[in-house]
Amino acid sequence: QVRLVASGGGLVQAGGSLKLSCAASGRTFSSYPMGWFRQAPGKERDFVAAIDSSGDITNYADSVKGRFTISRDNAKNTVSLQMNSLKSEDTAVYYCAADTILAKLLYRHYYSRIDYWGQGTQVTVSS
Numbered sequence: 718q719v720r721l722v723a724s725g726g727g728l729v730q731a732g733g734s735l736k737l738s739c740a741a742s743g744r745t746f747s748s749y750p751m752g753w754f755r756q757a758p759g760k761e762r763d764f765v766a767a768i769d770s771s772g773d774i775t776n777y778a779d780s781v782k783g784r785f786t787i788s789r790d791n792a793k794n795t796v797s798l799q800m801n802s803l804k805s806e807d808t809a810v811y812y813c814a815a816d817t818i819l820a821k822l823l824y825r826h827y828y829s830r831i832d833y834w835g836q837g838t839q840v841t842v843s844s
Contacts, residue, residue, distance in 0.1 A: 721835030739813030
């Protein structure tokens with residue numbers, strides 16, 4: 718059974734930090750680019766960050782650039798999202814995802830074709 722399990726969400730005050738983790742099981746994802754997405758109530762699911770299989774290349778949405786850092790530990794089959802300087806606008810359910818093709822994580826047109834999605838973890842930023 719292949720699954721991605723996101724964790725680490727919670728309630729944090731604006732300006733604070735949280736670290737989300739996504740643990741993969743059922744297969745190794747060391748060859749898969751992975752990414753984080755978020756969805757706020759009444760809004761579409763938005764891209765947050767992505768990382769290639771080696772961890773050498775990262776991509777970020779403009780809204781989080783400079784504040785969030787995506788990383789991965791292939792030995793542990795995990796991907797993380799360090800979130801700093803959190804804003805109320807960051808409040809959303811955060812999802813991790815994996816696919817063999819990095820571009821599918823970067824362009825909305827391909828989101829429905831992403832191979833694997835995890836369950837979401839709620840991040841709430843209070844003012």
